[in-house]
Amino acid sequence: MKIYGTTTSPFVRRVMVVATELKEPIELVNTATDAGTKELEKVSPIRLVPVAVVDGETLFDSRSIHTWLLANRGTWGTWDSRENNLVNAIDAALHSILDLFYLRRDGVVIEGNAYEKRQLDRADAIFEWLGTQVSKGSFTGGFGLPELSLICALDWMEFRKAYPIENAAGVESVRTRWRDRPSLVSTRPHT
Numbered sequence: 160m161k162i163y164g165t166t167t168s169p170f171v172r173r174v175m176v177v178a179t180e181l182k183e184p185i186e187l188v189n190t191a192t193d194a195g196t197k198e199l200e201k202v203s204p205i206r207l208v209p210v211a212v213v214d215g216e217t218l219f220d221s222r223s224i225h226t227w228l229l230a231n232r233g234t235w236g237t238w239d240s241r242e243n244n245l246v247n248a249i250d251a252a253l254h255s256i257l258d259l260f261y262l263r264r265d266g267v268v269i270e271g272n273a274y275e276k277r278q279l280d281r282a283d284a285i286f287e288w289l290g291t292q293v294s295k296g297s298f299t300g301g302f303g304l305p306e307l308s309l310i311c312a313l314d315w316m317e318f319r320k321a322y323p324i325e326n327a328a329g330v331e332s333v334r335t336r337w338r339d340r341p342s343l344v345s346t347r348p349h350t
Protein backbone atom coordinates (compact mmCIF):
# COMPACT_ATOMS: atom_id res chain seq x y z
CA MET A 160 0.00 0.00 0.00
CA LYS A 161 1.30 3.41 -0.95
CA ILE A 162 0.55 5.93 1.82
CA TYR A 163 0.85 9.65 1.22
CA GLY A 164 1.62 11.36 4.49
CA THR A 165 4.16 12.57 7.01
CA THR A 166 6.02 10.95 9.88
CA THR A 167 4.38 13.42 12.29
CA SER A 168 0.66 13.28 11.45
CA PRO A 169 -1.53 11.46 14.00
CA PHE A 170 -4.04 10.46 11.31
CA VAL A 171 -1.32 9.01 9.09
CA ARG A 172 0.08 7.13 12.06
CA ARG A 173 -3.29 5.48 12.67
CA VAL A 174 -3.32 3.86 9.25
CA MET A 175 0.38 3.00 9.44
CA VAL A 176 -0.30 1.14 12.69
CA VAL A 177 -3.34 -0.73 11.35
CA ALA A 178 -1.43 -1.64 8.15
CA THR A 179 1.49 -2.84 10.28
CA GLU A 180 -0.82 -4.88 12.52
CA LEU A 181 -2.30 -6.52 9.40
CA LYS A 182 1.16 -7.06 7.87
CA GLU A 183 0.34 -4.88 4.86
CA PRO A 184 3.61 -3.56 3.36
CA ILE A 185 3.79 0.26 3.33
CA GLU A 186 5.51 2.56 0.90
CA LEU A 187 5.43 6.09 2.36
CA VAL A 188 5.33 9.08 0.01
CA ASN A 189 6.57 11.78 2.38
CA THR A 190 4.35 14.80 1.83
CA ALA A 191 6.53 16.96 4.11
CA THR A 192 8.79 17.53 1.08
CA ASP A 193 7.92 19.80 -1.87
CA ALA A 194 8.07 16.79 -4.21
CA GLY A 195 5.78 14.81 -1.90
CA THR A 196 3.29 17.69 -1.71
CA LYS A 197 3.13 17.77 -5.53
CA GLU A 198 2.54 14.01 -5.58
CA LEU A 199 -0.28 14.41 -3.02
CA GLU A 200 -1.93 17.14 -5.10
CA LYS A 201 -1.95 14.76 -8.08
CA VAL A 202 -3.91 12.08 -6.18
CA SER A 203 -6.16 14.12 -3.87
CA PRO A 204 -8.08 17.36 -4.33
CA ILE A 205 -8.65 17.37 -0.55
CA ARG A 206 -4.90 17.64 0.08
CA LEU A 207 -5.13 16.20 3.55
CA VAL A 208 -3.13 13.18 4.66
CA PRO A 209 -3.34 10.24 4.80
CA VAL A 210 -4.23 9.16 1.27
CA ALA A 211 -3.67 5.55 0.25
CA VAL A 212 -3.27 4.06 -3.20
CA VAL A 213 -3.75 0.32 -3.24
CA ASP A 214 -4.94 -2.27 -5.77
CA GLY A 215 -5.82 0.50 -8.24
CA GLU A 216 -7.95 2.43 -5.71
CA THR A 217 -7.26 5.85 -4.22
CA LEU A 218 -8.61 6.26 -0.69
CA PHE A 219 -8.96 9.63 1.04
CA ASP A 220 -9.21 9.88 4.84
CA SER A 221 -7.86 7.60 7.56
CA ARG A 222 -11.28 6.03 8.18
CA SER A 223 -11.72 4.97 4.54
CA ILE A 224 -8.25 3.47 4.57
CA HIS A 225 -8.98 1.70 7.81
CA THR A 226 -12.27 0.35 6.41
CA TRP A 227 -10.50 -0.83 3.25
CA LEU A 228 -7.78 -2.59 5.24
CA LEU A 229 -10.38 -4.44 7.32
CA ALA A 230 -12.39 -5.42 4.24
CA ASN A 231 -9.35 -6.62 2.29
CA ARG A 232 -6.54 -7.54 4.62
CA GLY A 233 -8.05 -9.13 7.71
CA THR A 234 -9.64 -8.46 11.06
CA TRP A 235 -8.34 -5.90 13.49
CA GLY A 236 -10.49 -4.54 16.29
CA THR A 237 -14.25 -4.01 16.09
CA TRP A 238 -16.37 -1.02 15.17
CA ASP A 239 -19.50 -0.47 17.23
CA SER A 240 -21.33 2.66 18.44
CA ARG A 241 -19.32 2.75 21.69
CA GLU A 242 -16.05 2.82 19.76
CA ASN A 243 -17.48 5.25 17.21
CA ASN A 244 -18.37 7.69 20.02
CA LEU A 245 -14.93 7.46 21.57
CA VAL A 246 -13.16 7.99 18.25
CA ASN A 247 -15.47 10.88 17.29
CA ALA A 248 -14.64 12.59 20.59
CA ILE A 249 -10.90 12.00 20.16
CA ASP A 250 -11.08 13.31 16.57
CA ALA A 251 -12.85 16.49 17.72
CA ALA A 252 -10.18 17.21 20.35
CA LEU A 253 -7.43 16.48 17.86
CA HIS A 254 -8.96 18.71 15.16
CA SER A 255 -9.32 21.59 17.63
CA ILE A 256 -5.68 21.37 18.64
CA LEU A 257 -4.49 20.77 15.05
CA ASP A 258 -6.32 23.94 13.98
CA LEU A 259 -4.53 25.96 16.66
CA PHE A 260 -1.20 24.39 15.67
CA TYR A 261 -1.66 25.28 11.99
CA LEU A 262 -2.77 28.83 12.76
CA ARG A 263 0.31 29.42 14.95
CA ARG A 264 2.58 27.78 12.38
CA ASP A 265 1.22 30.10 9.69
CA GLY A 266 1.89 33.12 11.88
CA VAL A 267 -1.69 33.90 12.92
CA VAL A 268 -1.68 35.37 16.43
CA ILE A 269 -4.30 33.49 18.43
CA GLU A 270 -2.90 33.59 21.98
CA GLY A 271 -5.71 34.46 24.39
CA ASN A 272 -8.36 35.08 21.76
CA ALA A 273 -11.88 33.64 21.85
CA TYR A 274 -11.23 31.12 19.07
CA GLU A 275 -8.20 29.68 20.86
CA LYS A 276 -10.11 29.50 24.14
CA ARG A 277 -13.05 27.70 22.53
CA GLN A 278 -10.77 25.05 21.00
CA LEU A 279 -8.81 24.54 24.23
CA ASP A 280 -12.02 24.36 26.29
CA ARG A 281 -13.41 21.76 23.87
CA ALA A 282 -10.26 19.65 24.15
CA ASP A 283 -10.33 19.95 27.97
CA ALA A 284 -14.00 18.91 28.08
CA ILE A 285 -13.36 15.96 25.78
CA PHE A 286 -10.38 14.69 27.75
CA GLU A 287 -12.35 15.03 30.97
CA TRP A 288 -15.19 12.99 29.42
CA LEU A 289 -12.74 10.43 28.03
CA GLY A 290 -11.29 10.13 31.55
CA THR A 291 -14.75 9.18 32.84
CA GLN A 292 -14.95 6.60 30.04
CA VAL A 293 -11.64 5.09 31.15
CA SER A 294 -12.99 4.87 34.73
CA LYS A 295 -16.21 3.24 33.47
CA GLY A 296 -14.24 0.66 31.49
CA SER A 297 -15.31 1.90 28.04
CA PHE A 298 -11.71 1.42 26.90
CA THR A 299 -12.07 -2.30 27.22
CA GLY A 300 -8.46 -3.27 27.65
CA GLY A 301 -7.88 -4.45 24.07
CA PHE A 302 -5.87 -2.55 21.47
CA GLY A 303 -8.50 -1.22 19.08
CA LEU A 304 -9.25 1.98 17.19
CA PRO A 305 -10.23 4.05 20.28
CA GLU A 306 -6.96 3.16 22.02
CA LEU A 307 -4.94 3.71 18.85
CA SER A 308 -6.65 7.05 18.08
CA LEU A 309 -6.14 8.28 21.63
CA ILE A 310 -2.46 7.33 21.72
CA CYS A 311 -1.80 8.94 18.31
CA ALA A 312 -3.53 12.13 19.48
CA LEU A 313 -1.68 12.33 22.82
CA ASP A 314 1.73 11.50 21.33
CA TRP A 315 1.25 14.11 18.62
CA MET A 316 0.11 16.81 21.09
CA GLU A 317 3.14 16.09 23.24
CA PHE A 318 5.53 15.93 20.28
CA ARG A 319 4.33 19.32 19.00
CA LYS A 320 3.84 20.77 22.49
CA ALA A 321 0.43 21.77 21.15
CA TYR A 322 -1.67 21.03 24.25
CA PRO A 323 -0.91 20.80 27.99
CA ILE A 324 -0.88 17.03 28.17
CA GLU A 325 -1.38 17.07 31.96
CA ASN A 326 -4.98 18.12 31.19
CA ALA A 327 -5.42 14.62 29.74
CA ALA A 328 -4.18 12.84 32.89
CA GLY A 329 -7.43 10.83 33.10
CA VAL A 330 -6.58 8.89 29.93
CA GLU A 331 -2.84 8.52 30.46
CA SER A 332 -3.24 4.91 31.67
CA VAL A 333 -4.37 3.87 28.17
CA ARG A 334 -1.21 5.29 26.64
CA THR A 335 1.02 3.72 29.29
CA ARG A 336 -0.57 0.32 28.74
CA TRP A 337 0.28 0.17 25.03
CA ARG A 338 3.52 2.19 24.99
CA ASP A 339 5.74 -0.74 23.96
CA ARG A 340 3.54 -2.22 21.24
CA PRO A 341 5.87 -2.68 18.22
CA SER A 342 3.47 -1.05 15.70
CA LEU A 343 3.34 2.05 17.95
CA VAL A 344 7.06 2.10 18.67
CA SER A 345 7.96 1.96 14.96
CA THR A 346 5.59 4.82 14.07
CA ARG A 347 6.30 7.34 16.85
CA PRO A 348 6.13 10.91 15.53
CA HIS A 349 9.46 12.22 14.29
CA THR A 350 10.71 14.80 11.78
Ligand SMILES: N[C@@H](CCC(=O)N[C@@H](CS)C(=O)NCC(=O)O)C(=O)O
Pocket residue numbers: 168169170171206207208209219220221222257261
Ligand atom coordinates in the same frame (compact mmCIF):
# COMPACT_ATOMS: atom_id res chain seq x y z
N1 LIG B 1 -10.44 13.31 8.54
C1 LIG B 1 -9.09 13.24 8.04
C2 LIG B 1 -8.21 14.27 8.74
C3 LIG B 1 -6.84 14.33 8.13
C4 LIG B 1 -6.05 15.57 8.56
O1 LIG B 1 -6.55 16.51 9.18
N2 LIG B 1 -4.75 15.54 8.22
C5 LIG B 1 -3.86 16.66 8.52
C6 LIG B 1 -2.55 16.15 9.09
S1 LIG B 1 -2.73 15.46 10.69
C7 LIG B 1 -3.50 17.39 7.24
O2 LIG B 1 -3.34 16.77 6.20
N3 LIG B 1 -3.35 18.72 7.32
C8 LIG B 1 -2.90 19.52 6.22
C9 LIG B 1 -3.72 20.76 6.04
O3 LIG B 1 -4.56 21.07 6.91
O4 LIG B 1 -3.51 21.40 5.02
C10 LIG B 1 -8.56 11.80 8.25
O5 LIG B 1 -9.04 11.12 9.17
O6 LIG B 1 -7.73 11.35 7.47
